[in-house]
Amino acid sequence: MVFASFLTLLIFLTAQSVSRENGDFLAPLEGMDIHDKYPDEYLVIFHQNYTMEQHFENIAQDLSSLPEFRMYSFGYRTRMDQHTRDEKVRRDPRVRMVETNRPVYGIEPHNVTVFEPSAFWQNGTSRLSKREYLEETEPEAPYGLQMITTPSERLDIPIPDEGPYAHVQNAGLGVQVYVLDTGIRTSHELFEGRARNFGGLGADDKSPYVDDTMADVRGHGTHVAGIIGARQYGVAPNATLVNVKVLNNLRGVNREIGDVAQAIIDVTAEHNANKAKARNSKDPWMFRGSVINMSFRWVGDGFGILYQLIDANNAGISVFAAAGNDGDDYGDSYPCANVQTRCIAAVDSTYNKWKPSNYGSMVDFVAPGKDVLSLHSKSNIAIARMSGTSQAAPHAAGTAAIFTSWSGLETHYDLSQNFIYWNSIDGVVSGFPSGTTTYLINTGIHSPKKYPKEPFRWGKDHPSKPQTVDDPSSSVIDAAVQSAPPPLPDDSLMTTVYTEMGTATVQPVTSMSTLAGVLSDSDSDSTDIVTTTTTRVESSPTSTSGSIPIAGPSCASSGTPFSQPPAQNLIDTFCAQPMLNAQFVPYIAIGNMTSQFGQTKAFSAEGHFALDGTTNAIWFRTRFTHDACTGSFNGTFECAKRFATILNGCQTDTITAKLGGTLSNVCAEYELTVVDEHTNPFADDEEPAGDFTCRDTTSPVSETYPNTCTCWMSERVDQTAVFVKPGDGVCDSRNVDQVDGLAPGQGY
Known part of the structure; x- marks a missing residue:
């Protein structure tokens, strides 16, 4: 409380006294490597609960008259000289970060063909499944919808269009899917009145986030929204599609990364308001949750957006992004490189990689993306074929809308994403380079692994309220x-608190040459042990409350240096261990060893591997963290991606002298370090x-x-x-x- 009072006092000091009290304090400056795009133009990001007026008073200068000034709820953008940037703005202790402004580029589709059909198929069929939920079938659905409901590779490939698509009745009901794109033609017949403009705006009103009206001139956003939730062409044909126009009409870009950050803030605020209304409503289907779909990218971290993605996740919103259409390793292009998003690459109707699809370690799932049929903005009945990862991502967003609607996940984006993982199909996709995840999105409606009453795997054994079935169970x-x-x-x-020790033998890595020598020689007869400490727990409430997780890794400043290539290989080895396929939960949740998902429960898992030619070992640990939430997470789903974030995000100026670090993300904490092989760095670190x-x-x-x-x-x-x-x-x-x-x- 004393510290809080002192900090409040500090923000009212003059610029000169701030400098004197804070010594050499400077807020971080990011993105100077891409500074040439908009010279001397910066995005200033505040800490929470800090106002523009307080900031200007603190630096003793009103910057609102500077060129290119634009105010956001989280800070502002302006053009300023180096002296103003470093000696005034960055000296303010309530400035979180300053980063160079950069554009956001829409991901352009390939092979666009627009046409107007003479008529739409009008009659779907419904039936009461033996699994005690109502199933509805769209008889004339595109191949992509058929692909994401088939539990294994189909024999009739390429999969033809105009085939049956089965989904749980009222799929997506109560879910708001926010489409951050070129706009949506909300009046299209196949949206059936379920599409709207954000903020109650009309098609001719100016978008708050780009200098154009809300209307979709390019057709891209309407096509994306149609894949998510249009009748006949959409994954979740009862979801509400929300037009959040952030890309312009001319080139499908936005020169202001801050505009996109502000859009995410506003979407999160509406989501939170909907949650509050739902708590006071007797209708359980008024609001079930939110999903964001993004088909654009930018270069560099973009911390202004990163912080808002963290807040969106914490509020319960799942976020999906297109991988890009360059036929290249995605690398550090964003938002896919943000751990707060699920990155989607594209396949064709033969289960092969769509050739222009990007790939790489940041890809989380794949989905149909070549020659996809959906809606277009040319008219209220226009249909189009487009190809791209922008067409793949909405298949995932629509699937998340189904899971969110059925299970009522308005506060649990992590559980929605776990459903995506549990229902995805592995081993059927070909053509991606090694190192790319090839889990194919699937709605789980025909999964042989789900329980009898579920419409998808782990989908709860209750029917949803709008369905007329004998089971009177209520909603979640x-x-x-x-x-x-x-x-x-x-x-x-x-x-x-009982513990059980499990071991898994790790086969030595063979003949991997590195800058540090040969790791785990193939002639070695040694094995390494992964030990998982499993605490007998039953779950506490699954929520994401408390402090905001670390935006990026917390990097070690000292320790034993190691090389990146062998560490990356061992990340994959560690994360592939069966013992990590557990549900990680907090101490308080005492109960059965097995979760309702059929998984072992654990609090933490750790493993170490000897580095040949040295007396050192590399250690990995995954554990539940109490600081960010009281929910749970699956040990395998994010494992490799999180450790790769530490490896790539720390000591970025070297690949031969890495030191490791720690990454906290919502419920999970990941730690990577190298120590003497006889030392356990985590031995005295467990919380009683x-x-x-x-x-x-x-x-x-x-x-x-x-x-x-x-x-x-x-x-x-x-x-x-x-x-x-x-x-x-x-x-x-x-x-x-x-x-x-x-x-x-x-x-x-």
Whole structure:
């Protein structure tokens, strides 16, 4: 509290006193390697809850009259000289970062053909599945929709257009899908009134984010939106499509990266407002969640957008981005390189890589992208074929809308993305270079691995409310979270936190030459052990609350240097271990060893590998972090991408003297380091759980979960879980059933 007061005082000091009090303090300056695009033009990013007026007072200068000045809710953009930039703006301790301005480029489609059909197919068919949900079939669907519902590679390839597409009835209902693109022709017949302009604007009104009207002149955004949610051509034909126009009419670009950042801020604000309205509504289908689709890119990190993507994820929004159409390794082009997005590459109707699709380690999934049929903005009935990763990404966004709608994931973007992973198909796609993920997007409607009552894998065993079925089960209700109570007296019983040690043998890497020598020679007969410490836990409420996760890796400043090539190889080796295929959860969630997803539960997993020719070992650790949320994550899904972010994002001026670092992202923490082979750098780093303690659940949580106990661990009093009250009605840790007693909605 003293520090907070001191910081508040600081922001009102004059520029001279700020400089004196902060010594050599300078806010980070990013993007100077691409400074030539817009010389001396910068985006100034504030810390939260800081105003323009406070900033101008703090630096003793009003910059609003400078050339190219534009104000955003998170800061501003302007042209300024080096002295103003470094001696005034960057001296302000409430300036988070200064970065060079840069354009955002739309991803241009290939092979565009526009036509107007004489008529649309009008009648789909519905049937009550034996799995106790209603299934609806679109009989004349494009090949892409057929591909993403087939549980294995089809025999009739290339897959023809005008075939059956099955989906759960009311697919996407209650989900807002925000299409950040060239606009949407919201009046198109096949949107059936479910498309709207953001902010209640009309087609002729100017977009808040680009100097053009909201109308889609280029047709790209309408085509993308149609793949997501149009009748006959869309993955989720009951979703709401929201036009957030950020690309101009002339070239499909935006010269201001800040405009896109502001758009994401505004979308997140509307999402949060919808969540608040839904909490006060008796209609569970009023709002089920949000998805963002982006078909553009920029060069360099773009921290102005990065911070907003983090906030969007934390609010519960899933974000999908197109990989690009250059036929090249995506490298460090954004937003795909941001870990907050799912990057989608493109395949054709024969399950082969679409030749111009980008590829590389930043790709998360692949989806149909060549010669895709969808809507066009030329008229209210226009249809077009287009090719591109811009056509692949909306297949993923529409699939996420189905999962979000059915399960009510308005606060859980991570679980929505887990559904994408669990239902994707591996081993059917060809043509991508080694190192590119080739999980093919799939809605899971025909998955042989799902439970009988689910419309997709892990989709819950309840029907959705608008469907007329015999099962009266209600929709998913988010688990409640309440503030932790003060600790009870010390006579409460300590509950043992059981651990089980599992091992996995890692085969030595063969003949991998590196700058540091040969790693794990093929003649070696040694093996390395990966040990997973599994804490007996049952899930606490899955939410993403608390502090914002680290935007990028926290890089080590000292330690034992190592080379990048062998480390990258061992990232892949570590992340492929079966022991990582677990659900990582917090300490408080005590209960069964197996989650409702059928996975082992774990708190952390670590592994180490000896570096031949040295006395050192490289260590990896994945663990649940309490600092960012109280949810869970799957150990394998983001593993390689997160560790690659550390490897590529730290010590960027060398590949022979890496030091590693740590990356925190929502619920997960990843750490990479090299130490002496006889030392475990994580041995003394585990956080004790303490005593298992309970009390009666109080209002307002008790209104949702009556006759329950709220429990917590004494060393983690900021996290709680709600358990069914014992038969004697006493919330004592001796009596609470920690294995099977979680309240409804509490389990994973």
